[in-house]
Amino acid sequence: MNIGDAARASGISAKMIRHYEAIGLISAGRGANQYRVYAQADVAELRFVRHARDLGFPLQDVKRLLDLWRNRARASAEVKRLALDHVAALEAKAKSLSAMAESLRHLAEHCQGDARPECPILEELAGKDHCHG
Amino acid sequence: MNIGDAARASGISAKMIRHYEAIGLISAGRGANQYRVYAQADVAELRFVRHARDLGFPLQDVKRLLDLWRNRARASAEVKRLALDHVAALEAKAKSLSAMAESLRHLAEHCQGDARPECPILEELAGKDHCHG
DNA sequence: GCTTGACCTTCCCATAATAGGAAGCGCCAC
């Protein structure tokens, strides 16, 4: 199987498959023509990577998860710790974004949104520093 | 006022102030020694930028907001539209991250997290594609 | 006057993940 087929089978672009190889995440054999060659097991790894990426794991974590997956003697505690740490990071980020959205939405509610120049949004952005930072 | 003072007064690193100048976001005068010179009005602009960044606006939006702020003939409708678009983007991103966190948390709940290798998290990541994509 | 140290300058590199494109070669079908 060439890289194009592996891309279609895994849902990861050929571009990214090469990149993942360059950074040591996955590997591939080479045919006589120097084309990368993929077996079903390689496609399974690529799909694993995609699923982990879909859950927002950074590639560094994906690498660790992949190593754990390959290692039959792993302790599930290690996987769980990685997962829960990532859950915490995701929730922190989501909370931070929601807080920004809420602040901004409140500001926007007080803005007339008409042809006049008066705008509490700009006034707030121009305002003095808020001490809770 | 030199760049270091402007940095302390605005809460933006000197590094970033130079960068903002390079991309045309803000500007600065120059002294006889080629050092950048900042007045209070410049610091006010830098603070404006920081507040907008704190609300998660990308620099491209910050530039537009800054232009609106400088323009006394602006229509607040334009500011409001920018703000509400950004609120929508923030909420979409937050929702996406929360969904990831929830999925992963559910998976982790089913993982024993002990010394044994069995792990539903890895099994899920290794699993076949889910059709809702 | 000369040193020291803090500050400034520019320029290059790095991060994280993905994508676009160019130049060149391989392979299959017609």
Added chain:
DNA sequence: GTGGCGCTTCCTATTATGGGAAGGTCAAGC
């Protein structure tokens, strides 16, 4: 044997930020 598609490598861009080197400037102190 050529056209077209797929593969190769290498370079560039994105977004926002930071680190660091090599060198110029200025003020204080001896």
